Amino acid sequence: MQDFSGEFFDAFKLVAALDPTLLEVVGLSLRVSLCAVVIAAMVGLPLGAFLAVARFPGRGAAVILLNSLMGLPPVVVGLAVYLMLSNAGPLGVLQLLYTPGAMIIAQALLVTPIVAALTRQTVEDMRGEYAEYLATLGTGPFAMVATLLVDARYSLLTALLAGFGRAIAEVGAVIIVGGNINHVTRVMTTTIALETSKGNLAMAMGLGMVLIAIAVSINAVLMSLRSAATNAAYG
């Protein structure tokens, strides 16, 4: 076995020294995954709330489909996006393959069903409590969706965090559509995969710990924002 501890701590030394290459990789990871979550939120929140409120034939099937799509395999999404964005594909003219834009698209596709499905459940539960009240006010469906989304905002934060967790942790999609190009499309997870394939197992593990630490910090910041906002609103 190699000297595991030395290299393992090397990863943390890179963080402590604010190693520019590592910062670049961490920065790109955050940028890609946050953008993907924002896009997923813009589509998934209204979609989920609409499914919670609307009643139409086939709604049950739509809900089942949406819930199943939460388990989309990243590598399949990556392959599908690659086939679309390839120069041999229908969207090749966009010249997005092997750019961060392609990685954002792939992750947004992965995250949208998660955000939409969790929103659907949250809003549907809340709708039960509010149904009579909203009915007496004679609220229309769009106003109802907006009201429920706003009132459920703190619970929906968890849906967004679940989506972010999926995005920042996945490697299968971004490595296909991004190509793991140094200084261009290399993110935390693809760096970990690369270091593993070089046999730098300790370094890879150390970078994994850094990734987890980043995820914990982001969750902590959002949760403290949430409790601050809750206190401000009700305190």
Next chain:
Amino acid sequence: MKRRYFLSALGAAFAVMAAQFAGTLQGPAEAADQFIIVQSTTSTQNSGLLDYILPKFTEKSGIEVRVVAVGTGQAIKNAANGDGDVLLVHAKPAEEKFVANGDGVKRFDLMYNDFVIVGPESDPAGIVGSSDVVNALKKIAAAKAPFASRGDDSGTHKKEKALWKEAGIDPAAASGAWYRETGSGMGATLNAAVGMDAYTLTDRATWISFKNKASFEIAVQGDDKLFNQYGVILVNPKKHENVKAEAGQAFIDWLLSEEGQALIASYKVDGQQLFFPNAEKM
């Protein structure tokens, strides 16, 4: 009123994100024609060769080289989709087919090294020190000693299949038993081989720079059949209109030039030369 603050803070966050996204999309477009994409193999990247030579080309030409490092099979398929400007791989028959199909302009010999069979210290097939690879494979099969295959249609996998064929053995019949197809890159396959004490075929460059060797050592080397030739090809701009032919050709010319060839020869890991340039003098 407090709710308003929360919403406007959220709105501001969204606006920042949207701007970020727009910036992300524009970034590569601005740099158009300043970079080329090279579809290459994991061995050239994992060994550190490309990280060593590419900055010098960029410095001289102003052209950034973006490397997508995958198995040779996937690299050729990506290039045949027009997703790359230059192909740098190691499977001569497949490369010649790529050119014959009109996907590539012309194939040039670039450099070579060799394959080796590595295995555990315990050497269950008794092949350590051998320089007859076909005989060694026969012994592995006879001993039913674990053998890890790339199983991914890479250049190394193509070579391995050709060697088994020469040995008159169909290892696929033992797939899942002593013959284990990882379906992964060279590094992942080496990690797996080390994990299950299996022999495996690897290019020497990846092996020398690989850090998780444990007790593994080179068992078979020095057979002419283990020769590993790398070639470089410009993706055909007549077939794939997005190919940056001029910049791609400039890169190939530089690789084949005396300067590029000397640089390849000067790359060493632990004092050992990993690649041996053999382009024809121009």
